[in-house]
Amino acid sequence: MDDGLGDLLHRVVYLLGEAARRRGGETEVLTYSQIRLLGMLEEIEPVTQHQLAQALSVSDPAVSRALRPLEAAGFVAVETDPEHARRRLVSTTEAGRDAFHSTDRPLQNQLRDALLEAGFPYEQYLRDTAALAKLLEPRR
Numbered sequence: 001m002d003d004g005l006g007d008l009l010h011r012v013v014y015l016l017g018e019a020a021r022r023r024g025g026e027t028e029v030l031t032y033s034q035i036r037l038l039g040m041l042e043e044i045e046p047v048t049q050h051q052l053a054q055a056l057s058v059s060d061p062a063v064s065r066a067l068r069p070l071e072a073a074g075f076v077a078v079e080t081d082p083e084h085a086r087r088r089l090v091s092t093t094e095a096g097r098d099a100f101h102s103t104d105r106p107l108q109n110q111l112r113d114a115l116l117e118a119g120f121p122y123e124q125y126l127r128d129t130a131a132l133a134k135l136l137e138p139r140r
Contacts, residue, residue, distance in 0.1 A: 008120070015114045030099060037066055038075065038092060038100040045091040048081065052090055075099055 016032055030038075040055050041047065047055070053063040067090060070076045075096030081087035092100070115122045 012115065012120070015118055015120070016111055033066055034070060034075075035100065037063070037070070038096055041076065041090060041092045042097065042100065046089040047091075048087050049078075049090055050087075070096065073099075 037052070037056065040052065044051070044055060049063050049067070050060055053060045056063065058066075067076060067078060071078050073095075074093055076090055077093055078088050078090050081089045112122055115125075
């Protein structure tokens with residue numbers, strides 16, 4: 001395995017985070033984790049905080065910490081579950097959906113642009129990924 005692969009993957013993750021932060025625009029900066037959380041909520045809402053943590057593969061306290069600024073910004077609503085007083089149900093608000101969909105370009109394009117700007121060999125990455133996917137296809 002290429003010794004530089006770890007460094008390249010680290011750069012990809014870093015640049016993904018930077019692109020996600022820029023996605024929030026001038027008025028509100030969303031982190032990659034917040035964008036991911038809002039996207040997951042859009043798919044499975046309303047959901048308990050525990051179910052959300054499981055869906056995101058993070059701990060319950062991590063979800064709780066991530067929700068605080070989103071709730072303060074009005075992007076999510078966290079309410080007591082009427083069927084179980086100790087559970088909290090989470091759903092996105094209209095402002096949260098707007099923040100999630102606010103960009104006129106998909107995050108993928110922003111990531112590509114950020115990677116190219118940083119000198120990452122994006123086109124080679126695409127070719128290598130396609131070749132790997134083809135190699136991993138099940139044989140019929």
